[in-house]
Amino acid sequence: MYPDLALRTVGGSVVSATDESFAAKENLIVPGPPVFDPTTFGHRGKVYDGWETRRRRTPGHDEAVVRLGAPGIVRRIVVDTTWFTGNYPPQAAVDGRADDEWFELVPLSDLKGDSENAIDVRCDRRVTEVRLRIVPDGGVARLRVFGEALPDPALIAALGTVDLAAVENGGHVRDVSNRFYSEPQNLLLPGPARSMGEGWETARRRDSGNDWVEIGLGVESRIAVVELDTRYFLHNAPARAVLGTAGRTLVDTDVEPDTVHRIVLQDPGPVTDVRLDIHPDGGLSRVRLWGTPTEAGRQALQTRWHQAH
Structure with a gap:
């Protein structure tokens, strides 16, 4: 039972995102499961408890960078697309950062909509930040980074x-x-x-x-x-x-x-x-x-x- 090292209540923070036109990047790491009300709409469109980018009209992808509240060894990543059905990203990858170097934790992988997409990680380096890359765009409710904290x-x-x-x-x-x-x-x-x-x-x-x-x-x-x-x-x-x-x-x-x-x-x-x-x-x-x-x-x-x- 590994703890979520990215959780907001552990001290995690979403430090950047390429786009958050529909829903804020900070939702990625809040505690608890995402919630959904089909009747709620705002000035940006449908209100989602997650991170959602605009529809891309050019090549490329969107990404968000999360600083771990407790740096450590990542054992499992969950890219949770709960409630995102027609607007989830079809693929995603996750990178880790250590000593100012980015390296692959999860290769580009297919995602399912409205699902907790869990992927085991085989990397023994201490990670301080993770970068979620969604291809090409869409919405992710939560990013869970389960692992073993490794203090200095x-x-x-x-x-x-x-x-x-x-x-x-x-x-x-x-x-x-x-x-x-x-x-x-x-x-x-x-x-x-x-x-x-x-x-x-x-x-x-x-x-x-x-x-x-x-x-x-x-x-x-x-x-x-x-x-x-x-x-x-x-x-x-x-x-x-x-x-x-x-x-x-x-x-x-x-x-x-x-x-x-x-x-x-x-x-x-x-x-x-x-x-x-x-x-x-x-x-x-x-x-x-x-x-x-x-x-x-x-x-x-x-x-x-x-x-x-």
């Missing part, structure tokens, strides 16, 4: 104690029991949630079990402080939370609604991944795991950094 080892070292679960530091969700209302990757996004919809919320359980999420840290670390944030979850926060790793319980605590819980750990030992069990169900806004990389973690990150350049 020098920055991690200089910062000292950091959130090793954060997407920008390589944190990622490995598995989850339930994602009925919202995505578990939201737990690891930068900044505080601005509403309940920006957290992770499960369906109401009607059995004797509980929900859980498994989180991989960016590097092997020693966690000093665990932060469990239930802000905006007023009547649907979990009653209890248990955080553990490799057979060890790190935190076992009652949970209050609409509250930031911070728990100091005593000698937790090296950690590479954790499992958070919430009892019995409900939602959280954010999970923060503040700590410092171990020596093995620092060396592993340094090795990955050099291999990706």
Whole structure:
């Protein structure tokens, strides 16, 4: 379960586009699925929740450049043409940028209209920007750039104690029991949630079990402080939370609604991944795991950094 490195809430930005006559380029990276109302028209024509260029009358193609919020190794691209039926581009390609050099991530490929066109990427270079090329013109609802964030080892070292679960530091969700209302990757996004919809919320359980999420840290670390944030979850926060790793319980605590819980750990030992069990169900806004990389973690990150350049 790779995070979307281009997502606006991760820090992504659409820095340029050759044309956006019908719909704005910024729509490419907003969270959530695109929406559509067949009755809405504006001065530019039909209102679309996506990026749409004018009909080309000359040779060429249109393109948009997206700066990743969390630079890293791209594993999968989704060119989402949902709701674009008679005005989608028949083909698209995606390039990556690293060290001021553009290179191919996805070759020119056929697209389907009103579809999530998913393409696996086989490239181990660290990417900071992507360029979507649509041929010759048309509309794309969303561009998703799924992958593994690769932070700068020098920055991690200089910062000292950091959130090793954060997407920008390589944190990622490995598995989850339930994602009925919202995505578990939201737990690891930068900044505080601005509403309940920006957290992770499960369906109401009607059995004797509980929900859980498994989180991989960016590097092997020693966690000093665990932060469990239930802000905006007023009547649907979990009653209890248990955080553990490799057979060890790190935190076992009652949970209050609409509250930031911070728990100091005593000698937790090296950690590479954790499992958070919430009892019995409900939602959280954010999970923060503040700590410092171990020596093995620092060396592993340094090795990955050099291999990706």
